[in-house]
Amino acid sequence: MIIRSIETFQVAVPLKKAFKTALRTVTVAEAMYVRIQLDDGREGVGEAPPTHVITGESLASIQFAIEGVFKPLLIGKDLRYHEQIFQALHRSMVHNTSAKAAVDMALYDLLAQDADLPLYQYLGGAKSELTTDYTVSVNEPAEMADDATRYVQDGFHILKVKVGIGEIEDDIKRIKAIRNAVGFDIKLRLDANQGWTAKEAVRAIRQMEDEQLNIELIEQPVLAHDIEGLKYVTAHTLTPIMADESVFSLYDAKRVIEMRAADLINIKLMKAGGIYQALKIATLAASHDMNCMTGSMIETKLGVGAAAHFAASQSNIIYYDFDAPLMLKGDLLDGSIQYEGAKIIFASSPGLGIKRIKKGVN
Structure with a gap:
């Protein structure tokens, strides 16, 4: 279960109606998707939305965290030792919680696939x-x-x-x-x-x-x-x-x-x-x-x-x-x-x- 590749790509989907709160108004759901592939070809996926007013993250900061920090850290790691991987992920940089979440959910997607169980x-x-x-x-x-x-x-x-x-x-x-x-x-x-x-x-x-x-x-x-x-x-x-x-x-x-x-x-x-x-x-x-x-x-x-x-x-x-x-x-x-x-x-x-x-x- 060796992590072979990590890639990101941006998506955007319009909302049916503007979403208004005391913090912001949203008309388009933007997100950075991440795809993590193992050496055996299996893939896990995750998502990170840019929620500036809550997490402080933008699409650019999310992409940098994943591509510039997490990717070099995780490539070549064995997912069978996932406790070490998750600890390393969270210690690698402060904050950037949505970027971490996208990578985290892709890893859990792979772990559950390996166990042949739905994630829940x-x-x-x-x-x-x-x-x-x-x-x-x-x-x-x-x-x-x-x-x-x-x-x-x-x-x-x-x-x-x-x-x-x-x-x-x-x-x-x-x-x-x-x-x-x-x-x-x-x-x-x-x-x-x-x-x-x-x-x-x-x-x-x-x-x-x-x-x-x-x-x-x-x-x-x-x-x-x-x-x-x-x-x-x-x-x-x-x-x-x-x-x-x-x-x-x-x-x-x-x-x-x-x-x-x-x-x-x-x-x-x-x-x-x-x-x-x-x-x-x-x-x-x-x-x-x-x-x-x-x-x-x-x-x-x-x-x-x-x-x-x-x-x-x-x-x-x-x-x-x-x-x-x-x-x-x-x-x-x-x-x-x-x-x-x-x-x-x-x-x-x-x-x-x-x-x-x-x-x-x-």
């Missing part, structure tokens, strides 16, 4: 299918209500609602408009993407609690570095609070857990640097009886598929945010995960189950 089974096989939410971008209340209604009609019964732009009253209006449109049988999760201060968050969440808007959880209400503020929100509200951008590494997770700064953690491969480190975060959370979500950036089915395999392997990951491929105008992959409405189905083929990467979207 190779990693633990806790679940055989998942149910994803669908994200409502932040817009005017009426537009968000219309979007939410359409997603429910499409079979999604869990909505992740983006907030955090404008005044607190604006966010309350958005949530009320959506509740009025979809009723109370639909689960609503909110994601402020760091858009509130700690006191604003407490005020907003308490008002939603008082008005019985029935919010399942609130994701990343405050700035990523404001762990004290995150703890303040968690301690002064009843609604479960989830840390997202505040947790990249195992050490970030350890700090959040020990401070009791959040009730839940969103583990993303692009923040953690891939499956190798994400497994450590999930295990740490499980040791403290903490449940987690796994989500993604705006990624194609390659990166989201790897994240879904990881999520399905762990018992304490019970929330899933894997709608990004459904927002795209096309699919670059033959194989990988499949969607049946809100359900995600895994292929029985080994690894990530990807048969072919197309030259263009269909």
Whole structure:
């Protein structure tokens, strides 16, 4: 299992509708794909999107990290000694977590292929299918209500609602408009993407609690570095609070857990640097009886598929945010995960189950 070659290539797929959060607006899903080939001809693939406002990475920096740093490090290495390889990968440069994740998932794709198992089974096989939410971008209340209604009609019964732009009253209006449109049988999760201060968050969440808007959880209400503020929100509200951008590494997770700064953690491969480190975060959370979500950036089915395999392997990951491929105008992959409405189905083929990467979207 000697690593013979590593190559990168850029892809881009337009979104059906602009994706708006408190951090950015996205109209095209761009990514750097990586293909790793072994001496016996088997190939593993991975993906890294440029998410400047979260990971700080661009397409150019991702390509440089993979081609200029990881490739010379990994060529000629024997994947049977993968613990050494993963450690070397993460020690080779700081940050650059999405670039690391792309290489990491390609290596795990190969490891699962060698074991002749789908990746989620190779990693633990806790679940055989998942149910994803669908994200409502932040817009005017009426537009968000219309979007939410359409997603429910499409079979999604869990909505992740983006907030955090404008005044607190604006966010309350958005949530009320959506509740009025979809009723109370639909689960609503909110994601402020760091858009509130700690006191604003407490005020907003308490008002939603008082008005019985029935919010399942609130994701990343405050700035990523404001762990004290995150703890303040968690301690002064009843609604479960989830840390997202505040947790990249195992050490970030350890700090959040020990401070009791959040009730839940969103583990993303692009923040953690891939499956190798994400497994450590999930295990740490499980040791403290903490449940987690796994989500993604705006990624194609390659990166989201790897994240879904990881999520399905762990018992304490019970929330899933894997709608990004459904927002795209096309699919670059033959194989990988499949969607049946809100359900995600895994292929029985080994690894990530990807048969072919197309030259263009269909």
